[in-house]
Amino acid sequence: MNHEENVFYKMIYEVSDYAIIMMDANGTIMNWNVGAQRIKGYLSEEVIGSSFKRFYTEKDKIEQKPDQLLATATQEGSARDEGWRVKKDGSLFWANVLITAIHGADGRITGFSKVTRDLTERKNAELAVIEHAKELEKKNKELEQFAYIASHDLQEPLRTITCLNEMLRDTLYEKIDPQTTQMMDYILEATQRMRQLIHGLLDYSRIGKESDLVEVNCAQLIQQIKMDLKILIEDTGTYIEFESLPTIWGYELELRQMFTNLITNGIKFRKPGQSPVVKISASEKNGKWTFSVNDNGIGIPQAFHDKIFVIFQRLHSRETYEGTGIGLAHCHKIAQLHKGDIWVDSEEGKGSTFHFSVDTHKLKSA
Incomplete structure (x- = not known):
């Protein structure tokens, strides 16, 4: 072994964060570094000359996992794996393993390197x-x-x-x-x-118990909600505006409930003598749609921005505004159902904008 090889193997030996070992073509351990000793608990003289299979659980041995990893490394050049391995004291650790085939001058496999991280x-x-x-x-x-x-x-x-x-x-x-x-x-x-x-x-x-994920045309959904609320809209002189609303992957009944609650809130909590104006918009980023429902109503004090989404929380007496205090709790649960969130931007006397998100990527993969 020349000087350069000595330096190289000494460097490997001193590495303590990774267990780095060399094996022959049959998986017999040929060397043992400081990291291997720290992670697996064996001294070099206890393992050199033995099979690397000793670190695998009995289940993995029965299923011939070590042999399969060597076969993969032989065929593809390397093999990666994560799983439980056994220390000297019998305890388990979660190992991230890379086994790489080593070839001789004639192209034949002469052995394997094995790098293990304790995760x-x-x-x-x-x-x-x-x-x-x-x-x-x-x-x-x-x-x-x-x-x-x-x-x-x-x-x-x-x-x-x-x-x-x-x-x-x-x-x-x-x-x-x-x-x-x-x-x-x-x-x-x-x-x-x-x-x-x-x-x-x-x-x-x-909420969410008997619903299926479908494509929901939000513009059509708002038009349907406007028809459902026709009498309330006419009686209060409400103006509802929306533009460029998308078709998204979601739970239609729950989204209808979400929009209905936010729109009716904008109508209910209107300023005296002023016609309600509700504006709905949407924006998309990386597969997540964020909807905004803005109103020109009485607004919400900063101190109550989080509390309003708790079930049965009310900010006003029943004599002033009717309701059960559960509508926004429904909205919060519906947002979570859609792998998103809901929050509000508002100042007392200056209206409110409710935002809720729908993560279509997470919904499709759920």
């Missing part, structure tokens, strides 16, 4: 994220199931209260005084409000 921390982090996502999905399903069952169970006593209230009113029609009549009206209003909340909760739990 256990990265793998454990990935597994933790996956486990956390599974746990969240499980809890979300449990919550949705609870909301669905609870909502159904709550409807029956409400119907009973409403029915009894009406029976009392009919039975005691000529005997009850104005104060009692007013209390009965309060009971009826309370049960109706409770029913609205239950329906809102049911709708929230159903």
